[in-house]
Amino acid sequence: MTMPVVLPAERAVPAAPSVLSRVLAHRGLTLGLVMVGGVVLIALLAPLLAPYDPYDQDLTRRLIPPVWHDKGSWLNPLGTDNLGRDYLSRVLYGARISLLIGASVMVISGAIGATLGLVAGYFGGRVDMVASLIITTRLAMPVVLVALAVVATIGGSLTIVILTLGFLKWDRFAVVMRSATQQVRSLDYVTAAEAAGASRLRVLVGEILPNVVPHLIVVATVEAGSAILLEAALSFLGLGVQPPLPSWGLMIAEAKTFMFFSFWLIAIPGAALALLVLGINLVGDGLRDVFAPDGRS
Amino acid sequence: MSAVIEAIGATRIFDLGGGLLGRRLRLHAVTDVDLTVEKGEVLAVVGESGSGKSTLARMMLGLLTPSAGTIRVAGEDITRVPRRALARRMQPVFQDPYSSLNPRRRIAAIVALPLTVQGIGSAEERRARAVAALDKVGLPARHADSYPSQLSGGQRQRVAIARALVTEPEVVICDEPTSALDVSVQAQILNLLIDLRRDLGLTYVFISHNLAVVEHLATRVAVMYLGRIVELADAAQLFARPQHPYTRALLDSVLTPEPGLGIPDTRLGAAAPDPVDPPAGCGFHPRCPVAVERCRMEAPRLARLDDGQVACHLAAPAPVPA
Numbered sequence: 246m247t248m249p250v251v252l253p254a255e256r257a258v259p260a261a262p263s264v265l266s267r268v269l270a271h272r273g274l275t276l277g278l279v280m281v282g283g284v285v286l287i288a289l290l291a292p293l294l295a296p297y298d299p300y301d302q303d304l305t306r307r308l309i310p311p312v313w314h315d316k317g318s319w320l321n322p323l324g325t326d327n328l329g330r331d332y333l334s335r336v337l338y339g340a341r342i343s344l345l346i347g348a349s350v351m352v353i354s355g356a357i358g359a360t361l362g363l364v365a366g367y368f369g370g371r372v373d374m375v376a377s378l379i380i381t382t383r384l385a386m387p388v389v390l391v392a393l394a395v396v397a398t399i400g401g402s403l404t405i406v407i408l409t410l411g412f413l414k415w416d417r418f419a420v421v422m423r424s425a426t427q428q429v430r431s432l433d434y435v436t437a438a439e440a441a442g443a444s445r446l447r448v449l450v451g452e453i454l455p456n457v458v459p460h461l462i463v464v465a466t467v468e469a470g471s472a473i474l475l476e477a478a479l480s481f482l483g484l485g486v487q488p489p490l491p492s493w494g495l496m497i498a499e500a501k502t503f504m505f506f507s508f509w510l511i512a513i514p515g516a517a518l519a520l521l522v523l524g525i526n527l528v529g530d531g532l533r534d535v536f537a538p539d540g541r542s
Numbered sequence: 543m544s545a546v547i548e549a550i551g552a553t554r555i556f557d558l559g560g561g562l563l564g565r566r567l568r569l570h571a572v573t574d575v576d577l578t579v580e581k582g583e584v585l586a587v588v589g590e591s592g593s594g595k596s597t598l599a600r601m602m603l604g605l606l607t608p609s610a611g612t613i614r615v616a617g618e619d620i621t622r623v624p625r626r627a628l629a630r631r632m633q634p635v636f637q638d639p640y641s642s643l644n645p646r647r648r649i650a651a652i653v654a655l656p657l658t659v660q661g662i663g664s665a666e667e668r669r670a671r672a673v674a675a676l677d678k679v680g681l682p683a684r685h686a687d688s689y690p691s692q693l694s695g696g697q698r699q700r701v702a703i704a705r706a707l708v709t710e711p712e713v714v715i716c717d718e719p720t721s722a723l724d725v726s727v728q729a730q731i732l733n734l735l736i737d738l739r740r741d742l743g744l745t746y747v748f749i750s751h752n753l754a755v756v757e758h759l760a761t762r763v764a765v766m767y768l769g770r771i772v773e774l775a776d777a778a779q780l781f782a783r784p785q786h787p788y789t790r791a792l793l794d795s796v797l798t799p800e801p802g803l804g805i806p807d808t809r810l811g812a813a814a815p816d817p818v819d820p821p822a823g824c825g826f827h828p829r830c831p832v833a834v835e836r837c838r839m840e841a842p843r844l845a846r847l848d849d850g851q852v853a854c855h856l857a858a859p860a861p862v863p864a
Contacts, residue, residue, distance in 0.1 A: 442625045
């Protein structure tokens with residue numbers, strides 16, 4: 246017997262194309278990234294882009310139509326609302342509220358759901374039974390009804406909306422992370438780490454988490470989009486963000502009385518909302534194709 | 543010779559639940575196994591799928607606790623030995639090199655993981671030891687920064703072996719280390735394991751379903767059927783004079799490289815054993831070509847015969863004619 250040598254017969258598999266090139270090759274994902282990136286830029290640069298203060302009222306200049314309308318002017322490119330506030334400025338600032346809601350709800354619910362799902366999937370047995378019970382209990386609660394109860398007792402504000410949605414919308418994170426963790430947990434590299442004496446925490450964070458992150462990212466984007474829509478719905482019902490904050494959902498609610506004569510008041514924030522959520526969903530779908538083509542989450 | 547691992551009446555039962563109304567289903571994966579692993583030997587554990595050999599390996603690694611009986615490591619009850627201390631003593635090599643390496647880590651980090659977990663050395667020392675271990679298994683240092691997806695199956699299995707060796711354990715428990723590989727690569731990995739044992743004085747527990755693989759490597763062989771050891775003997779004796787009808791069937795089932803001979807007939811039939819509902823008496827009697835009435839009633843015990851041990855009513859008084 247001689248010492249082992251590497252035989253040329255064992256040739257290495259060529260490296261897979263980099264993540265960046267796969268992202269750029271995916272048209273939907275690129276388009277979604279451009280859309281979301283645009284809204285993020287607008288939100289960041291709102292004070293520079295907005296021609297007026299979004300809270301400044303001018304009752305002499307109420308309900309002016311947008312610039313493309315016969316009666317419109319470049320003074321207020323998207324017109325003004327019923328209190329004479331510049332609509333363009335309010336739409337631009339509204340991007341901040343939507344993104345803030347989307348991002349913070351995603352972080353809070355992601356932290357809760359991912360932790361619960363990881364623990365349930367890894368430990369299994371009784372732990373899994375308890376976690377599944379918590380998930381089922383949560384799924385049995387209608388989000389809007391709970392939000393209604395919360396706002397009725399505590400009162401509505403941006404913080405309350407974020408916390409309510411954050412503590413309610415973790416279910417999909419938990420379900421997806423649980424099943425993804427169960428799959429990874431049975432793989433031999435997890436067993437190998439356990440046999441090497443690794444602590445439970447190290448196995449969870451070092452071996453399992455990096456391999457379920459793609460699923461987490463996909464759920465996170467979808468949930469961010471759905472949180473933004475839910476905030477708009479709650480604000481429309483008067484249960485969410487309170488006036489005079491320029492939330493897109495609230496703007497639609499305030500405009501509903503004028504909808505027949507001043508259609509743009511509803512159409513413009515509605516279109517902004519639709520574009521942002523479409524962009525986010527495109528990103529989510531695209532990331533699923535790039536990261537986890539086999540995973541159905 | 544001293545015992546490194548001892549299994550004393552080791553039993554593992556898996557609870558399959560069975561629902562609210564259904565009968566509780568219990569799977570007897572390993573039943574009452576007595577087995578010692580001596581220092582320096584290569585103990586092969588063979589048997590078909592579902593015979594409990596992998597469960598036994600996992601119990602020896604401390605990954606599963608026995609439902610009954612004990613596993614002792616160097617004389618100490620395995621449930622009392624801290625996981626890290628156990629890991630320093632023995633390390634596993636698994637069957638599928640595609641699932642045994644974390645796809646998100648670089649090779650050097652994978653190989654160094656046991657060191658990292660044990661808190662041995664600085665980051666540079668760990669890397670140096672990982673590269674040294676890679677060198678031992680015939681992988682050049684340039685692979686240290688690759689990801690597993692960039693390596694072939696044989697290379698990956700070498701990485702898995704390097705990881706098992708990096709902490710210099712006494713015992714390596716190989717769970718079908720060649721079954722997932724191409725035949726040509728199988729030979730390379732087997733030769734590597736033989737060389738490493740000679741150079742490092744390792745003890746192997748070698749789990750396999752293939753007696754042909756075991757023949758070149760093992761010093762002692764335990765044959766398992768339905769969670770029990772049915773025959774245990776030195777490799778030379780077992781291959782020359784198999785006593786248990788199941789061992790003989792396994793030997794007959796080895797495929798020959800000669801074309802045209804077809805798949806050998808083992809006379810076992812297709813009835814695979816069901817560990818949830820094991821047959822009464824000897825677990826092997828429904829498939830045994832020489833079973834008699836006694837086999838259906840009474841389970842044979844593992845009894846000494848020549849230099850080995852056999853669990854067969856017919857083997858004990860007068861060996862069955864082959």
